[in-house]
Amino acid sequence: MRIGIDLGGTKIEGILMDREGNVTQVIRRAAPRDHYEKTLQAIEALVRELDLLAGDKHPIGIGTPGTWVPGRSAMKNCNSTWLNGRPLLDDLIRLLNRSIRIANDADCFALSEAVAGAGRLCPCVFGIILGTGVGGGWVLNGRILAGPNGLSGEWGHTPLPYFRSDGHSNGAEADLPDRECYCGRVNCVETFLSGSGLSLTHRLLSGENREADKVADSEFGERTYNLYTSMLARALAQIVNIVDPDIIVCGGGVSNSKHLYRDLPGKVAKYTFSSEGATQIVPAEHGDASGARGAAWLNPA
Template sequence: MAPTLRFGIDLGGTKIELIALDAGGREILRRRVPTPQDDYLATIAAVAALVHQAEAELGQAGSIGVGTPGAISPASGLMKNCNSTCLNGRPLQEDLERALNRNVRLANDADCFALSEAVDGAAAGADTVFGVILGTGVGGGVVVRGHLLRGANAIAGEWGHSPLPYFQFAHAQADRALTGQHPATGEAILHPWP
């Protein structure tokens, strides 16, 4: 029998947040901890601890879905393009499954957001949805007629690393190409560039 409890985990660059949903999709628990910085094994341990604590508190196990910045390479199964750089080149899904002793569904956080909005959120019923995330980094996901557009490299919709020619011209003192990440991340909003 499949578990009726579902855990959704947002594994971000600054925080890891868990939400538990009952069989009816109602939130019954929410917990948040800081993301260990630059420490892959500590990040795996923090996710596992959140799940184990939630299961102890609720008295039952559940299925697990994780959204994280970056993508799983279709070629290697390893993480790539993560703003939490300690995840890059690592078998995150495999390591989470080992730590939690069950299957874990892992996907790009912006893809999760866009698909959720397209299915039963603010964009429900729309033919095409472009979902945008602003946080430690920036990201995007595209849903067309109810289907997630992943692309050959699993990064369709990821606009954060697209060059911004006007922004580059306006800030000519930059020593490298500027992208969507530069003016739009949480850090950039808190500390604007001159």
């Protein structure tokens, strides 16, 4: 048995997973915001609940909205900014007194889908999250490739390719302003492809204020999604050109739109270097549950 924790910006999900990969218990709690100590307390309380349900203590894997830096014993690159610079792993080991492994939440998502999800038959899996933020994870032969800086897959903080110069967007983005990212850079992929990025694009094109999951219902939604999928295709084409994965698995709230899978493969092919179109682009098999599932897979059964 093992425990998987998905530490999100709005919720914390914890699961118990057995040796065969079956999830036997799921607990969800609201995640504290802007407060590190309360975040620690919430994770500790959730693990204690799972311990009681399991009848014993088990190893823990945690997916976080950032990267753990072992040499500094600190978190970095968290969009939950109150975690940055904090010794999250050390503090949790002290509080819970057991083996804990930690990884980026997008890496956990990709691992879940590679081991026992949509990419289970594929040696090279790239997982993307299109939600509150934009993240990515790269799994090769069932192992996360994090890189020496822990940055592998961080495509959300690369510049959006061909911004305002895309010949396939019919000029729709020509008048869009630059977008500042919380990371300090301008026009990161995340500022356009996250849920809030989609909502902002829709407002600038149509004058309507809509949450990302309501954009498709608008009479102007088709125009917004045409531009959004063009932007997404440009960003994904960079992944195909560099990694050439067998499959790209999509998660996060925005990935639930049927518009993506109807239009995206053909658009990606326009931006890749002589692609044969062999890379599959599919929704996640386990949806939002993949974060906690992948965290559990960080530990052996």
